Structures are given as structure tokens and as C-alpha cells.
Amino acid sequence: MKPVSYHLLLLLLSLTAIAVPTSISATKIGITISSPASISGSVPISPERIVAKVVSMKIKAVRLLEPNPAMMRAFANTNVSLFLSIPNPLVPLLASDRSFALRWVYREVLPFHPRTKISVISVGNDVISSYSPDARPPLFLLPAMQNVQRSLAHLRMDKISVSTTFSFTNTIPMAFPPSSARFQQPNGELIIKPILKFLERTNSSFIINLHPYQIYRSSFLIPLGFALFGNSPLYFRDDLKSGVRYDNLFDMMVDAVISSMAAMGHKNLPLIVAATGWPSSGINASEVDATLLYSEMFLEALITRLRYGRGRRLRKEGVSEVYIFELVDTKQGVLNWGLVNDDMTNKYRSGLPGDNTNTNLQRLELILVLAVGACVLIVFIFVAHKFRYYLILLFGCLELAHFVGYWLRFT
The missing domain is CATH 1.10.8 (Helicase, Ruva Protein; domain 3)
Structure with a gap:
């Protein structure tokens, strides 16, 4: 014997062979930055200081809500990729005047590329919500994207992808079950479907703002633990059509977007989440779940799942990039968001998002x-x-x- x-x-x-999970490529985790004047109150924070903080937090991607020459210059030679958003008021002009689009690219992009690593340009941010349901749909969105893309190609910068950013709450009326989700009409057929064809042809990504907090607040049927990635057998939702069991709201919303694209024949388009997070406080007494504790719980769980490819979803690869809203403490409506305070000190005990504290604890x-x-x-x-x-x-x-x-x- x-x-x-x-x-x-x-x-x-x-035991080791059974327990070690299959390796899945990690999602790129980035951060959103507003212009220095709006995120720091009356005292602007220098771009150099912001860049130093981003690098120290090991953040590899940054979304700028509007091009800022000083900020873009400060990110030169840092290996941090930039996601630029063109302000909404410029979108109709970009659509109607191709020469204006060329001038915009020549002025806002060419001087910084390639020393500053620009990876994505979003033509507008949630443009659809800027127009009332009774108004004429913003059909100029696709022509604006086409003109920007042609201008980049003309200046030999066609490796920069062009897209636009939608909002989950304004484009997908029903998130559950995710397999039955569809884009809201008539904008789905008139605006989104032609844009999906453009994205497929140019190898670009579909981009969407996705905030589980908004969906959680809009429905009393969603438990707090489900929205906060609570690891409990009580927090789950079964999609009987797809056979997927969801244990968190974020994955469910992502799959609702994927199903909506698939219904229009574009199930394999890469997906970028341009903004997500959980508010750290609220000035309204009704926002009782907007707390620093819940915000940290959400972000820690989200980053861990994205970094290690965990979760259950329709597509194994999930999302290609996720941008947390946002870096410096800022107020949006009645809610406060941000990973660091105005003096650039951390809000949370754990580093977030590139800190390796959680990794060491898991080991x-x-x-x-x-x-x-x-x-x-x-x-x-x-x-x-x-x-x-x-x-x-x-x-x-x-x-x-x-x-x-x-x-x-x-x-």
C-alpha cells in the first residue's frame, strides 16, 4: 500500500486543478475626469497634479468629459489612454459642416497625438436625452460621427475609434429579463440601428452610461444587496429564456445592452461602459443609500469582478472597458461622486481602482x-x-x- x-x-x-478558475482577459478599468474648474470648486486643481494622482493610483485609462488642452498635454508620455467626449452643442455643427469637423480634429486632437495616447472619441454624451420625446429625433448624430471619423482618417489618425455615448435609462426601457431587452423606439430604429452598422464597419465600440444606483432607486423590487454585489443566495434573478442566473444588477444591465444590440444583428460589438459607480453622499434626505460605505462596497466588488473576469453573463468577455464616475469629488444633481477629495486625498480606505490591497487580501x-x-x-x-x-x-x-x-x- x-x-x-x-x-x-x-x-x-x-484540488488545485479543480479550484483554479479559467483565465479570462481582464476589463480595462478607467476613471472619468471633468474639467479642473468644475471638479474643484473655486480653486482649480492643476492638470499635472491630477495626472500625478492618476498615475499613482495605477489607472490605465481616463475619460475626459470635454477636451482640455492642458490636461491632454499633461498626459503625454504617461501610457494612460484617453477617451475624449465632444460637447453636445458641437454635434449638430460637426454633422452639417465637414470642414468644421476637420478643423476640430486638427485643433483638438492632432497637436497631442501620438505623444498623448488617444484611443476613443465620443461624439456627444447622451445626446438623445437633450431632446424631448415630442421633438424631432437627433438624426444628425450619425453624420457627425462619420465626419469626425473621415477627418481622423484624412489626418492619418484612423486608429482612433469614433463612437457616441448613450444612457441606459434613456435607451433601454426594460432591463429584466435581460434576454428580452430592446432599445426604446422609435430612437432604436431611427438612430441606434444605423449607428450600430457604422460601429461594426469601423471596428468601434458601443458606449453607454450605466448606473445601477439609478435602476435600484427606481424600483422597490430590487434589493440593496443585489445592487451592491451582495454575495448571498438570496440575491439573484433568473432569466428563464437564457438560463442565466444573475447575482448582481450590473451584470444584468450589461446583458440587457448586449441583448438589445443582438436583436438588431450586432451581438458581437465590443461594449464600453463610459460611466458607472455609486454616489458617496446625497444632499437630499431621500437619498439614504448614497453613503460612503455603500459606495466603497460597490466599487470594491465591481473592480474585483472586472479584474478577474468573474460573474455570470451572456458573453464571456463581458465589457472591454469600464470608467468609474469620477476621480475628484463632484456634485451631480443631489448626489456627490468621486474617489478623492478636493485636496486629492483618498475618500476610501482601500486604494481604488489600481491599488493592490484587495489582491493581497484575497491571496x-x-x-x-x-x-x-x-x-x-x-x-x-x-x-x-x-x-x-x-x-x-x-x-x-x-x-x-x-x-x-x-x-x-x-x-
Whole structure:
């Protein structure tokens, strides 16, 4: 009979093989930055100071809500990719005048590229919401995107992708079940469908603002734990059509977007979430769930899932990029958002989003789980070896392997 140590080694190797999850490419995690004047009150924060903070937080992508020459210059040679948004008032002009589009690209992009790494240009931000339902749909959106794309190609910068940013709440009226989600009409057929064809042809991404907090606040049927990635068997929603069980609101909303694109024949388009997060405070007494604690819980769980490709969704690759709203504390309506205070000190105990504190903690937890598991296995092995209860040994190993595998994949 082979020694007990042989059986122990074999079982631990088997446990490791079962428990380690399949490697999935990580989502690029970025941050949104408003212009310095609006995010810091009466005292502007210098672009250099903002860039230094971004680099120190190991943030690899930044979304600028409007092109800022000083900010773009400060990001030169930092290897941080920029996502530029063109202000909404300029979009009709870009659509009607191709020479204006060329001048805009020549003035706002060419002087900084390629020293500043510009990866995406969004022609407008939630342009549809700027027009009332009774008004004529903004059909100029696609021509504006086409003119910007042609201008980039003319100046030999066609590697910069061109898209536009939509808002989840203004384009998808029903998020559940995600497999049945569709774009709101008539804008879906008149505006979004032609844009999807343009994005497919130019190898660009569909971009959307996606805030679980808004959906949570709009429905009393959504538990807080479901919105905050609560790891509990009580927090789930089953999509009977797709067979996917969702344990959080973010993944459910992402799949609603993917299903809406698929219904128009574009299920494989890359998806970028231009803005997401959880407010850290609210000036309105009704915003009781806008707290620093809940904001940190949401962001920690979101970043962990994106970094390690965890979760259940229709597409294995999920989203290609996610931008957290936003870097410096700012007020939007009655809610406050931001990862750092006006003096650039961190709001949260954990670094967020590039801090490795959570990674180290997870490694420690993994070591502890495996150590406890090894001890349990030793006990089972000796009991089975002494009393020949090999069924007990087999049962114990399988249960422990199942537990550790579940822990690694879905916590």
C-alpha cells in the first residue's frame, strides 16, 4: 500500500486543478475626469497634479468629459489612454459642416497625438436625452460621427475609434429579463440601428452610461444587496429564456445592452461602459443609500469582478472597458461622486481602482482556505486509512474541492 503522504499530495494537486478558475482577459478599468474648474470648486486643481494622482493610483485609462488642452498635454508620455467626449452643442455643427469637423480634429486632437495616447472619441454624451420625446429625433448624430471619423482618417489618425455615448435609462426601457431587452423606439430604429452598422464597419465600440444606483432607486423590487454585489443566495434573478442566473444588477444591465444590440444583428460589438459607480453622499434626505460605505462596497466588488473576469453573463468577455464616475469629488444633481477629495486625498480606505490591497487580501484568504482544507484532508486521510472508510475520504475531498472552487469563482 502506498504511503499516506502520496495520497495527500495527489489529492491536493487534484484540488488545485479543480479550484483554479479559467483565465479570462481582464476589463480595462478607467476613471472619468471633468474639467479642473468644475471638479474643484473655486480653486482649480492643476492638470499635472491630477495626472500625478492618476498615475499613482495605477489607472490605465481616463475619460475626459470635454477636451482640455492642458490636461491632454499633461498626459503625454504617461501610457494612460484617453477617451475624449465632444460637447453636445458641437454635434449638430460637426454633422452639417465637414470642414468644421476637420478643423476640430486638427485643433483638438492632432497637436497631442501620438505623444498623448488617444484611443476613443465620443461624439456627444447622451445626446438623445437633450431632446424631448415630442421633438424631432437627433438624426444628425450619425453624420457627425462619420465626419469626425473621415477627418481622423484624412489626418492619418484612423486608429482612433469614433463612437457616441448613450444612457441606459434613456435607451433601454426594460432591463429584466435581460434576454428580452430592446432599445426604446422609435430612437432604436431611427438612430441606434444605423449607428450600430457604422460601429461594426469601423471596428468601434458601443458606449453607454450605466448606473445601477439609478435602476435600484427606481424600483422597490430590487434589493440593496443585489445592487451592491451582495454575495448571498438570496440575491439573484433568473432569466428563464437564457438560463442565466444573475447575482448582481450590473451584470444584468450589461446583458440587457448586449441583448438589445443582438436583436438588431450586432451581438458581437465590443461594449464600453463610459460611466458607472455609486454616489458617496446625497444632499437630499431621500437619498439614504448614497453613503460612503455603500459606495466603497460597490466599487470594491465591481473592480474585483472586472479584474478577474468573474460573474455570470451572456458573453464571456463581458465589457472591454469600464470608467468609474469620477476621480475628484463632484456634485451631480443631489448626489456627490468621486474617489478623492478636493485636496486629492483618498475618500476610501482601500486604494481604488489600481491599488493592490484587495489582491493581497484575497491571496491571504486563499492561503488560509487552502491551509484549512489541507488540515481537513489530512484528518480524512488518516481516518480513512485507519478504518478503511474510503467513501468518507472521497466525499470529504469532493466537498472541499467544490467549496474552494466556488469561493474562487464567485466571491
